Amino acid sequence: MNKERKEICLSGSGGQGLILAGIILAEAAGVYDGFEVAQTQSYGPEARGGASRSEVIISKEKIDYPKVIKSDILLALTQQSCDKYIKNVSEDGILLADSTNVLKIPSFSGKVYQHHITDDAIKVIGNKLVANIISLGIIVQLTDIVTKEAIKKALMNRIPVRVKELNIKALEHGFEVAKKL
Amino acid sequence: MNKERKEICLSGSGGQGLILAGIILAEAAGVYDGFEVAQTQSYGPEARGGASRSEVIISKEKIDYPKVIKSDILLALTQQSCDKYIKNVSEDGILLADSTNVLKIPSFSGKVYQHHITDDAIKVIGNKLVANIISLGIIVQLTDIVTKEAIKKALMNRIPVRVKELNIKALEHGFEVAKKL
Numbered sequence: 001m002n003k004e005r006k007e008i009c010l011s012g013s014g015g016q017g018l019i020l021a022g023i024i025l026a027e028a029a030g031v032y033d034g035f036e037v038a039q040t041q042s043y044g045p046e047a048r049g050g051a052s053r054s055e056v057i058i059s060k061e062k063i064d065y066p067k068v069i070k071s072d073i074l075l076a077l078t079q080q081s082c083d084k085y086i087k088n089v090s091e092d093g094i095l096l097a098d099s100t101n102v103l104k105i106p107s108f109s110g111k112v113y114q115h116h117i118t119d120d121a122i123k124v125i126g127n128k129l130v131a132n133i134i135s136l137g138i139i140v141q142l143t144d145i146v147t148k149e150a151i152k153k154a155l156m157n158r159i160p161v162r163v164k165e166l167n168i169k170a171l172e173h174g175f176e177v178a179k180k181l
Numbered sequence: 182m183n184k185e186r187k188e189i190c191l192s193g194s195g196g197q198g199l200i201l202a203g204i205i206l207a208e209a210a211g212v213y214d215g216f217e218v219a220q221t222q223s224y225g226p227e228a229r230g231g232a233s234r235s236e237v238i239i240s241k242e243k244i245d246y247p248k249v250i251k252s253d254i255l256l257a258l259t260q261q262s263c264d265k266y267i268k269n270v271s272e273d274g275i276l277l278a279d280s281t282n283v284l285k286i287p288s289f290s291g292k293v294y295q296h297h298i299t300d301d302a303i304k305v306i307g308n309k310l311v312a313n314i315i316s317l318g319i320i321v322q323l324t325d326i327v328t329k330e331a332i333k334k335a336l337m338n339r340i341p342v343r344v345k346e347l348n349i350k351a352l353e354h355g356f357e358v359a360k361k362l
Contacts, residue, residue, distance in 0.1 A: 023222070035225060036225035037223065038222075038223050041204070041207070041219075041220050042220075042244070043207055043210070043217075043218040043220070
């Protein structure tokens with residue numbers, strides 16, 4: 001991706017670790033890859049009722065206006081979040097949909113990638129909670145938005161020691177999945 | 182605080198748990214107290230070199246512009262972050278400085294509160310890492326920015342089971358400290 005400013009929206013439902021995924025992606029870009037980064041989550045009536053999201057803006061320039069207007073990349077781990085946030089994706093953007101939960105892809109002019117991410121988290125990695133990290137792996141492999149070294153360092157920095165191995169396995173599984181998409 | 186929109190800046194150095202504190206405060210306000218909330222952290226050259234911050238905007242109205250312009254409340258856990266972010270506090274704002282680390286209060290027209298927060302984390306609670314949670318307790322007691330019920334629920338929701346007791350103790354210690362400030 002060669003744009004000066006890239007906006008990523010990570011969406012799903014509460015408890016899927018999307019805030020953590022946003023923080024990891026933001027640290028990878030800002031602390032390890034040297035970009036300017038703003039990472040935001042919103043709460044309130046809009047966030048209630050299922051769909052939640054975490055937003056990351058990665059820029060070569062100082063970020064004066066940190067609100068995500070049009071996402072370049074949307075991760076959707078649930079049907080509800082996909083239906084809700086697809087409207088905010090730019091026309092030539094990317095949608096990564098978890099086909100375990102997103103059974104119907106909304107009308108969208110950009111590029112669509114689908115993979116049964118949650119199924120893989122359960123069956124390949126053995127823990128449903130790492131769907132967020134598999135997703136990060138897929139996004140990084142597909143888009144080069146941050147380097148693999150940076151995302152690994154940021155991941156290691158943000159998760160407890162006892163689940164490090166599990167999470168690295170999930171991240172690397174994401175890399176491999178994306179190579180076949 | 183009766184303003185329609187309140188902006189809180191939680192600052193210190195990396196590793197002091199300020200992102201987590203921001204997320205807990207944001208969830209308290211947005212999920213449990215029913216406000217519109219945006220919670221942001223920035224990374225990049227500006228954030229490197231010690232001073233780090235996490236920002237929370239709490240509003241009765243939809244937040245169209247989530248960038249913190251002037252903080253109403255600044256928490257400063259280090260001298261460096263205090264010196265750096267005091268410039269962004271509104272003239273009638275509040276500074277809460279951790280006097281364990283902030284030895285010199287910069288010139289400021291607003292209200293200043295000082296307490297040896299990190300000392301208390303170590304000596305009263307027994308863990309340096311809860312300075313962030315003591316700080317939240319002090320801020321909530323001083324400003325009523327969210328309800329005590331909401332901050333407790335959000336805290337319980339965001340920390341591992343094994344450190345719940347420690348964190349509740351830290352939060353309640355913050356309430357008590359603030360009553361004497």
